[in-house]
Amino acid sequence: MTETPQTRTDAPTLSAQYQPGEVERRRYEGWVSAGHFRADASSDRPPFSIVIPPPNVTGSLHVGHALDHTIQDTLVRRRRMQGYEALWLPGMDHAGIATQNVVERQLAAEGLSRHDLGREKFVERVWQWKAESGGAILGQMRRLGDSVDWDRERFTMDDGLSRAVQTIFKRLYDGGLIYRAERIINWCPRCLTALSDIEVDHTEDDGELVSIRYSDDVVVATTRAETMLGDTAVAVSPDDERCKHLIGTEVELPLTGRRIPIVADEHVDPSFGTGMVKVTPAHDPNDFEIGQRHGLPSLTIMDERGVITAHGPFQGLDRFEARPAIVAALRAQGLIVAEKRPYVHAVGHCSRCKTTVEPRLSLQWFVNTGPLAKAAGDAVRDGRTRIEPPELAKRYFGWVDNMHDWCISRQLWWGHRIPVWYGPDGEVVCVGPDEQPPSGDGWRQDEDVLDTWFSSALWPFSTLGWPDATPDLAKFYPTSVLVTGYDILFFWVARMMMFGLYAMKEQPDSHAVPFRVVALHGIVRDQHGKKMSKSFGNVVDPLDWIDRFGADATRFTLARGANPGSDVAVSEEWVQGSRNFCNKLWNATRFALMNGAHTEGELPATLSTVDKWILSRLQHVVTEVDQQLEGFEIAKACDTLYHFAWDDVCDWYVELVKPVLAAGGEAGDASRRVLGHVLDQLLRLLHPVMPFVTDELWTALTPGQTVVTAAWPVTDSALVDDAAEAELATVQRVVTEIRRFRSDQGLRPGQRVTARLGGLAGAGIAAHEPLIRSLVRLDEPGDGFAATATLAVTGAIGVELDTRGAIDVAAERARLEKDRAAAQKEAGQCRAKLGNPAFVDKAPEPVVNKIKDRLAAAEADLARIAAALGALPAS
């Protein structure tokens, strides 16, 4: 076969190794300029839409984004191939507090604060930073191969989205679901802003619990002694006999001389500590509630930076300086009854800067989440939106069913300014997007901006043009799937559900939800399952992997671990493995092209068993992969394709057809067409996960076309062929057994082996004798044998192997004895089962038959092993 038959003259020559870099750049630009990713709202194809979870403009994409994007791209590319009008809408989030912090740090490096610039100049500066940082993210998305519609890129602060924000704010305000109130909120004394519950991280911190004697009868315990300056009552349980006599009396608050009442409140647990609680309504959420119930005054003793403002010796001290100072002062007066003792308790920290959060009484804007959260829960409960995997729906319910009102005002400059104006006489006017704000002396706009998540919550419809009735909104809302990590199920997904249902409530119920399915994945971890963190030094940059191994290898590695809802462990070695897989595909296609494989015309009517077998296997794979992707089981789809490509196609089919292709003739022609078809279909199936290499190869196989818009494979049940699969299974077993013999015997490659395969005739394998010989490199029968071993591969099939050197009879005997022991055990187990009347009676028939088959096989094996042992020469 020096002359390769029928090599196509137009087939491109491929190098021996896949070089991703150049291919990726060329392919991506080609896709974009051809407009393959542009969605058309006016088409009559069925819609499929995904909005990207908008990354923060501040950051760069990490490997978690790469996972998130790979999953989305896989879903979108498959739907596109299936003929859907597929839209993947890209964009970014302005990330209010995070971005403002970054720019403030830059300013600090220049020795400036935002106040030095003033609001307008500062915001300008943030926009500049956004342009730089955002550009880098878009570049990363191109490198990943994201098939997003660049014409529809959005930003949470662009004009359209700002209008959406103002519109929904006005609607909620008019509907009574947004209100302004003085409440205890989480306050960051460093960022100088309110935070919502989800912007607070709790950690178990060591504190010290001290007990303070307020009077002979009144002793309270606290970890925050400094707040006593703001106490306006002591509370006891109404059921506590020890304290009954105190209710309604007063006590003098040490260090202040103020007299405060003792009240009875249900909140107090009589079994904890002394059963008496100091009440500081202005600095503790519980105490605030108690204060409300008893009409207690709220005494603020700290400013926004956490510095004591209460008159007296502690004024001007930071809260953490004031604590020991006050304890010391109390001790000096003999009022510390129990020494400090260590006490572990949960302390809130600002999720952005880690500063200890201070509960602070202040005037803020809130969303009344009650009705919104109820609707968000119901939509999942009744299946209008499905959460995948379903187990995670419990977490979702836990969140929406227990949601507190949402503090949405932030004392920041970067964000959507609250569209409320205050008049000189205390008027409050909420201004809609198409209305003029009130003008004239004394009118001013609220200084605060909205929580970033307020605009993120609108993302699935604000990006499609809402509040206008745009063609995009009509075509692509509700979006088909939301793909995101389970870690933001609560704060983002739940809020999109709330606002989507509210904004779209004029739609029929089933069309108001922002997405039909929420497909959740986990976070990316390192090869030991450790969370990636900068301090641990195990963070990987997806671009680094893309540079060294290619985008497809990076994507395949992540996709291969993407079991729904579970974390993904990755390491560089695994990316290498994926890179090797890309190369395997590359070389398989290269081999095919060198041997004249093609995709022209129908499949041949007459097919060899081998061709029938691979086509049958392909049908199973098409069915399986399709189901797996439909169910978001991307990891399983990858696994199915990996093994089909590597094991079935490369290791078996290609090796089996080599002699056929070399021999030429009609059989060769048929196999050329089949090989072309199998690769064509395989590359289509793999394309959603590994878009670059598959397109490069598919185009080589089908010049002038792209797999991006090629049709997604469909199962052809006429090609399923059980008989061919069974026949090939036998061939594979024969081949493997012969190879095992050679390997066990340590036969050198140059050492000649002869086999008589006559015994195969009974199983219809005789026709494949040339194939088997070619796969195990057997010579034709010869003479001059020095030793003979007989191996019965299956019960009915015998293979005689002759070697020209003496075989290791002892080794072969040991092997056969081992096999015999295994077969005996197997037979014993089967007999025991079949001898159990309960089993035969109750087990389903197919199961019983299976056991009978196993027993028959084991008995046949025993027979053949006995024969083989008998044929072994004496040692």
Next chain:
RNA sequence: GGGCGCGUAGCUCAGUGGAAGAGCACUCGCCUUACAAGCGAGGGGUCGCAGGUUCGAAACCUGCCGCGCCCACCA
């Protein structure tokens, strides 16, 4: 404190009632004319522990042990 989840090969993980699996790692043998980023053959697991349900359990139930995550206003 409440809730959820996990414990299967050295590592990371599939496997939800009918013969213990994959990738990587490991051992041995091969530069076989698509690919050494490759080919062939192997070794390796009382499926956390103890009970229970069942003809049959890695899978279902109970308890225990060991991890992890989320939520949380007992001073």
